[in-house]
Amino acid sequence: MWSGRQARFRPLACGVEELRRRRREREAALRKARREQHLVSKRLLREDAEGPCAAELLREVEVQQFLRLAQSGTDEKEREKALVSLRRGLQHPETQQTFIRLEGSVRTLVGLLTSNRALLQLEAARCLHELSHSEQSAVAEACLPATSYLLTYLSGHSSDFIELCLYTLGNLIVESEAVRKQLLPQGIVPALAACIQSPYVAVLEALGYVLSQLLQAKEAPEKIIPSILDSTLPQHMLRLMQPGPKLNLGVAVEFAWCLHYITCRLTGQLGKCQRSFLGLPTQVNNAVLITHGALATLVLLLLDLAGTVQRVDDAGLELLACPVLRCLSNLLAEVPVESEGEEMQLRDERVMAALFILLQFFLQKQPSLLPEGLWLLNNLTANSPTFCTSLLSLDLLEPLLQLLPLSNVVCILVLTVLCNVAEKGPAYCQRLWPGPLLSCVLNTLTLSDTEVVGQSLELLQLLFLYQPEAIQDFLQQSGLQALEQHQEEAQLRDRIRALQQTAIHA
Amino acid sequence: MGMCSGTSTCKTCLLRCPRLRRSPWNVCGLSRDASFPRVPEFTCQVAGCCQVFAALEDYQHHYHMLHANTCSLCSRAFPSGHLLDIHILEWHDSLFQILAQRQDMYQCLVEGCLEKFKTSQDRKDHMVRFHLYPADFRFDKPKTSRGPAMPVAADLLARALQDDGAAMEVCSEPTALPPCTRTYNHRIPSTVCFGQGATRGFKSSKKKNKHH
Numbered sequence: 001m002w003s004g005r006q007a008r009f010r011p012l013a014c015g016v017e018e019l020r021r022r023r024r025e026r027e028a029a030l031r032k033a034r035r036e037q038h039l040v041s042k043r044l045l046r047e048d049a050e051g052p053c054a055a056e057l058l059r060e061v062e063v064q065q066f067l068r069l070a071q072s073g074t075d076e077k078e079r080e081k082a083l084v085s086l087r088r089g090l091q092h093p094e095t096q097q098t099f100i101r102l103e104g105s106v107r108t109l110v111g112l113l114t115s116n117r118a119l120l121q122l123e124a125a126r127c128l129h130e131l132s133h134s135e136q137s138a139v140a141e142a143c144l145p146a147t148s149y150l151l152t153y154l155s156g157h158s159s160d161f162i163e164l165c166l167y168t169l170g171n172l173i174v175e176s177e178a179v180r181k182q183l184l185p186q187g188i189v190p191a192l193a194a195c196i197q198s199p200y201v202a203v204l205e206a207l208g209y210v211l212s213q214l215l216q217a218k219e220a221p222e223k224i225i226p227s228i229l230d231s232t233l234p235q236h237m238l239r240l241m242q243p244g245p246k247l248n249l250g251v252a253v254e255f256a257w258c259l260h261y262i263t264c265r266l267t268g269q270l271g272k273c274q275r276s277f278l279g280l281p282t283q284v285n286n287a288v289l290i291t292h293g294a295l296a297t298l299v300l301l302l303l304d305l306a307g308t309v310q311r312v313d314d315a316g317l318e319l320l321a322c323p324v325l326r327c328l329s330n331l332l333a334e335v336p337v338e339s340e341g342e343e344m345q346l347r348d349e350r351v352m353a354a355l356f357i358l359l360q361f362f363l364q365k366q367p368s369l370l371p372e373g374l375w376l377l378n379n380l381t382a383n384s385p386t387f388c389t390s391l392l393s394l395d396l397l398e399p400l401l402q403l404l405p406l407s408n409v410v411c412i413l414v415l416t417v418l419c420n421v422a423e424k425g426p427a428y429c430q431r432l433w434p435g436p437l438l439s440c441v442l443n444t445l446t447l448s449d450t451e452v453v454g455q456s457l458e459l460l461q462l463l464f465l466y467q468p469e470a471i472q473d474f475l476q477q478s479g480l481q482a483l484e485q486h487q488e489e490a491q492l493r494d495r496i497r498a499l500q501q502t503a504i505h506a
Numbered sequence: 507m508g509m510c511s512g513t514s515t516c517k518t519c520l521l522r523c524p525r526l527r528r529s530p531w532n533v534c535g536l537s538r539d540a541s542f543p544r545v546p547e548f549t550c551q552v553a554g555c556c557q558v559f560a561a562l563e564d565y566q567h568h569y570h571m572l573h574a575n576t577c578s579l580c581s582r583a584f585p586s587g588h589l590l591d592i593h594i595l596e597w598h599d600s601l602f603q604i605l606a607q608r609q610d611m612y613q614c615l616v617e618g619c620l621e622k623f624k625t626s627q628d629r630k631d632h633m634v635r636f637h638l639y640p641a642d643f644r645f646d647k648p649k650t651s652r653g654p655a656m657p658v659a660a661d662l663l664a665r666a667l668q669d670d671g672a673a674m675e676v677c678s679e680p681t682a683l684p685p686c687t688r689t690y691n692h693r694i695p696s697t698v699c700f701g702q703g704a705t706r707g708f709k710s711s712k713k714k715n716k717h718h
Binding site: 114116118119121122145148149152153155156157158160161182185186187189190191193194231 | 557563564566567568570571572574575583585586587588589616617618619636637638639640643644645
């Protein structure tokens with residue numbers, strides 16, 4: 001029978017195929033928006049003054065020359081120039097290979113990184129940054145001798161330098177497990193916990209980048225997330241996501257994504273550019289986050305976002321909306337909505353209103369985010385009569401029905417939400433019919449997607465159970481004929497027969 | 507990564523494209539542009555330092571790296587306050603020396619690690635084995651009574667840098683030290699004496715030898 005009631009981020013009939021199909025559809029939508037891509041891609045900082053990458057290929061002897069000059073030249077300016085030339089050359093992947101194959105090259109670079117000449121240090125760090133951008137893990141691993149220094153410099157005072165070190169570390173983390181294996185015992189987590197107290201926005205964004213790459217590593221759930229949860233990082237992340245005059249959008253986006261990676265365990269062996277956001281929520285992680293006030297912060301942020309999209313036409317807002325919605329959905333899957341105490345905010349009717357404001361915003365600006373919002377709606381309504389009541393009393397049924405024709409994914413989610421409402425009993429079904437709902441559901445029956453039809457059948461079943469008067473209307477609108485189209489379908493046969501019986505005997 | 511400061515999102519494609527070039531040193535980038543009006547060159551204000559700069563950011567970086575966390579007693583510069591504090595404790599605090607004879611006082615340099623050790627060598631072994639730090643980590647030099655603070659097994663690199671006027675750690679021979687470099691960053695007020703006075707840290711080679 002209807003098994004979808006407890007659906008959290010799990011699809012209803014938990015067939016692996018359905019799971020995969022849904023995931024594929026969602027990821028296609030996401031890839032379309034290219035939101036995921038930027039989050040696992042590397043960051044490259046280059047001075048604008050240089051223009052597009054016109055790096056010439058340097059020969060081995062030239063690389064050697066520049067290194068030697070940088071290390072032991074007599075004139076300060078000459079040394080700096082040599083390093084700049086080397087750095088420019090290192091924009092080219094082949095030169096990177098040449099460089100790392102030269103004996104003592106990285107050692108020299110590390111020596112310059114730790115020298116007493118500030119400008120040489122800066123240029124050496126920039127060289128390392130270029131190397132970190134390589135897609136060859138061998139190049140990343142060649143930078144291993146520098147990591148202890150990069151970490152040490154995170155507790156310095158020069159914000160530009162710290163930012164550079166952070167992005168370099170982040171890039172290296174993406175590329176190589178060997179680097180991650182070294183960085184953890186070297187104390188990257190305490191270093192980040194100290195660094196996150198910096199007042200500089202650029203530093204905080206860079207730190208968010210590093211953290212998000214660490215959290216997306218395949219070994220993160222066992223090796224990385226526990227130590228992050230043990231540190232002061234979660235409370236600082238939440239502090240930086242508090243809505244208010246000091247909220248910086250770029251920073252909040254980074255840490256919202258970090259929070260999301262913590263709340264959901266990454267499933268499957270997916271490639272770097274295809275992270276599944278549909279992990280199964282882990283109870284341990286979420287309990288810790290909830291004690292730090294994650295739910296409260298996220299709800300406030302949701303309300304703030306809804307307010308902002310109405311006032312401001314800033315298209316960057318959905319970058320924050322996406323992770324916030326996912327985090328909330330995942331956290332709610334572990335927390336009973338109707339519980340006492342701190343989860344009071346969740347009973348707030350404004351959450352429902354805010355969510356619908358965001359759904360309207362997505363409809364106009366970013367339709368690929370509709371499933372995200374609808375998942376949250378599902379998780380809110382699944383176990384909470386209060387939220388179902390809000391939905392009805394705020395007259396949100398019509399806007400919800402308007403979303404049905406948009407796509408199969410959206411359709412299924414809307415139907416699921418309607419099932420959540422319907423299963424709360426007769427009082428709720430009386431608000432669903434009479435009304436436009438029945439004809440909308442009959443329309444969905446004409447579609448060919450099995451899952452859509454299946455969910456429609458579930459809804460009809462509940463409606464007929466609690467509101468038998470609807471059956472007449474169903475028959476008058478040629479409901480039986482609509483059912484007949486699908487009666488050969490193996491997955492639907494039983495339910496169709498049951499419905500036909502109910503309708504005929506009414 | 508954005509086209510403008512503030513958020514990091516590209517306004518045209520609504521996402522943070524990794525290919526966007528951005529200068530984190532916004533002013534620095536500008537100031538390197540030949541057409542941008544330049545300030546006349548200026549020197550570092552710290553007594554004894556004669557570095558010249560044409561851009562404020564260069565000076566800022568220089569100051570932070572070389573003067574912000576510098577020991578006022580021996581002029582060694584450190585990248586962070588944390589390392590400077592440990593240095594002062596271990597090199598210039600007589601009370602530390604006394605306590606170290608009885609209990610483990612050498613703390614691990616990695617922030618967040620609470621381990622302490624009897625000798626600096628034990629500490630180094632811990633950092634190499636447990637924290638995977640390089641054995642020649644520059645900010646963990648053992649105290650030497652004379653000569654530049656470099657490990658004996660110095661390689662070509664170390665010697666080359668020595669020629670440069672050496673490492674961040676300035677040579678600690680008392681005769682070579684210009685008196686004016688002690689004017690900044692007094693961590694231990696000169697009026698406070700541990701025993702026979704703070705300058706004892708330089709002159710007493712006997713005590714230093716004990717802690718190798």
